[in-house]
Amino acid sequence: MEKRRIDEHTIFRFAGxxxxxxxxxxxxxxxxxxxxxxxxxxxxxxxxxxxxxxxxAEVIICEYDSHPAGFMLFFHNYSTFLGKPGIYIEDLYVKPFLRGKGLGGKLLSYAAELALERGCGRLEWSCLDWNEPSISFYKKKGAVPMDEWTVYRVSGEGLKKLAENGQTAGV
Structure with a gap:
C-alpha cells in the first residue's frame, strides 16, 4: 500500500x-x-x-499523528472537449477537530498531483451552495465555480422508469 509522508504529522495512503x-x-x-x-x-x-x-473509485486516507483524520474518494471522468480524462472528487472530508491544519488543501493538492501524473486535463468536484466555508476555501485554492452549468440527477425509481421508457421507446 503506497504511503506518502506529507509533513511531520501527515501521511496519505491509498485505502485497502x-x-x-x-x-x-x-x-x-x-x-x-x-x-x-x-x-x-x-x-x-x-x-x-x-x-x-x-x-x-479510489480512496485516499489521510492520517494525522498516525490516526485517521479524513479521506478523499475520487474517480476518473472524461472530457470530450479536451480529449483527456479528468479526476472527479466525490468526497473530501476532514474531521472537524482537525480542520484548520491544512489537511483539506493538502488533499486537494495531492489530487492535482495525481491528475497531472495520470495525464488528466482537469480536476472537478461539487460543493453545496450553502457551504460558504468550503466555497471560500476552494476559491482561495484557485477553483472556479461553474455557474453556467446545472447538475441533473436521476436516481432510485426515476432511474428505473427512465430505463424502462428507453426500452419501450425502441431505443
Whole structure:
C-alpha cells in the first residue's frame, strides 16, 4: 500500500479493503455535516464491491499523528472537449477537530498531483451552495465555480422508469 509522508504529522495512503469500515464512517460523518444522513444507503459490503472489487473509485486516507483524520474518494471522468480524462472528487472530508491544519488543501493538492501524473486535463468536484466555508476555501485554492452549468440527477425509481421508457421507446 503506497504511503506518502506529507509533513511531520501527515501521511496519505491509498485505502485497502481493510479500511472499508473507516470509509463508511467518514461517509456518514460527512453526510451528518451536510445534513444528509438519511440519504446514506452505502454498506460495507457495497463499498468493498464497488471500490475494491469493481474498482469504480479510489480512496485516499489521510492520517494525522498516525490516526485517521479524513479521506478523499475520487474517480476518473472524461472530457470530450479536451480529449483527456479528468479526476472527479466525490468526497473530501476532514474531521472537524482537525480542520484548520491544512489537511483539506493538502488533499486537494495531492489530487492535482495525481491528475497531472495520470495525464488528466482537469480536476472537478461539487460543493453545496450553502457551504460558504468550503466555497471560500476552494476559491482561495484557485477553483472556479461553474455557474453556467446545472447538475441533473436521476436516481432510485426515476432511474428505473427512465430505463424502462428507453426500452419501450425502441431505443
Amino acid at each position: 479493503e481493510q479500511d472499508t469500515a473507516l470509509i463508511l464512517q467518514f461517509i456518514r460523518e460527512l453526510a451528518e455535516y451536510e445534513k444528509m444522513e438519511d440519504q446514506v444507503s452505502a454498506t460495507e459490503d457495497l463499498l468493498k464491491k464497488t471500490i475494491f472489487t469493481d474498482r469504480k
